[in-house]
Amino acid sequence: MCETAYGKLERIYLGGEAEVRIYENVVEKIRKPKRYRHPKLDEILRRSRTKTEAKIISLARRNGVPTPVVLDVEGDKIVMERIRGKPVKEVMSTEISEKIGRYVARMHKAGIIHGDVTPMNMILSGDKIYFVDFGLAFIEDRVEPKGVDLHVYFESLKASFDNWEELKEAFLRGYRSEYERADEVIKRAEEIELRGRYVERRMT
Ligand SMILES: Nc1ncnc2c1ncn2[C@@H]1O[C@H](COP(=O)(O)OP(=O)(O)OP(=O)(O)O)[C@@H](O)[C@H]1O
Numbered sequence: 122m123c124e125t126a127y128g129k130l131e132r133i134y135l136g137g138e139a140e141v142r143i144y145e146n147v148v149e150k151i152r153k154p155k156r157y158r159h160p161k162l163d164e165i166l167r168r169s170r171t172k173t174e175a176k177i178i179s180l181a182r183r184n185g186v187p188t189p190v191v192l193d194v195e196g197d198k199i200v201m202e203r204i205r206g207k208p209v210k211e212v213m214s215t216e217i218s219e220k221i222g223r224y225v226a227r228m229h230k231a232g233i234i235h236g237d238v239t240p241m242n243m244i245l246s247g248d249k250i251y252f253v254d255f256g257l258a259f260i261e262d263r264v265e266p267k268g269v270d271l272h273v274y275f276e277s278l279k280a281s282f283d284n285w286e287e288l289k290e291a292f293l294r295g296y297r298s299e300y301e302r303a304d305e306v307i308k309r310a311e312e313i314e315l316r317g318r319y320v321e322r323r324m325t
């Protein structure tokens with residue numbers, strides 16, 4: 122592919138929210154316009170969400186969670202370090218899930234809600250697990266959204282791995298080991314799961 126200031130453009134991901142361009146050494150993430158919104162409002166929202174995402178990537182890093190270094194933020198675009206490694210989905214283990222639990226605990230202690238804790242958004246590089254996607258992240262210190270973070274992760278385990286129960290236990294070990302309010306959040310995650318089941322039953 123074509124040669125640019127960032128080196129060769131190797132791959133492009135077209136997600137729901139963003140276009141992600143993977144170059145030799147850097148990654149560009151550009152938030153896509155939403156056609157149903159007024160263009161001016163859409164531009165304001167995209168800029169502000171891009172800024173929030175970049176801020177939270179750096180905040181997480183300062184709180185001991187491996188994330189890419191942010192190199193530049195420009196309108197609706199973030200330029201960041203490219204993390205080389207394997208998608209966590211391909212290398213998942215109890216050891217890795219326990220570590221994810223520790224990192225999510227660090228985010229929650231700092232008041233960061235990730236918003237999309239799934240193996241698709243993490244990369245294993247060396248002995249670190251990098252969180253690369255903070256597109257849905259926000260700052261909150263209530264128990265409910267923290268419970269939702271856990272619930273979303275457990276659901277993603279169920280959908281992808283036969284040994285999801287083991288992986289869930291490993292995550293909880295890691296989460297408890299670094300967060301004094303862990304039990305409160307874990308209890309809430311269980312309640313959220315029950316609420317979900319109740320709704321499912323009513324709809325069938
Ligand atoms: N810094 C990075 N280094 C290496 N690969 C990355 C990096 N950022 C993203 N990627 C790759 O690109 C894919 C898509 O990126 P990301 O998850 O941020 O976008 P998205 O899911 O479309 O965004 P959103 O969840 O905000 O809609 C990731 O799953 C990952 O494989």
Ligand SMILES: [Mg+2]
Pocket residue numbers: 136241242254
């Ligand atoms: Mg993603």
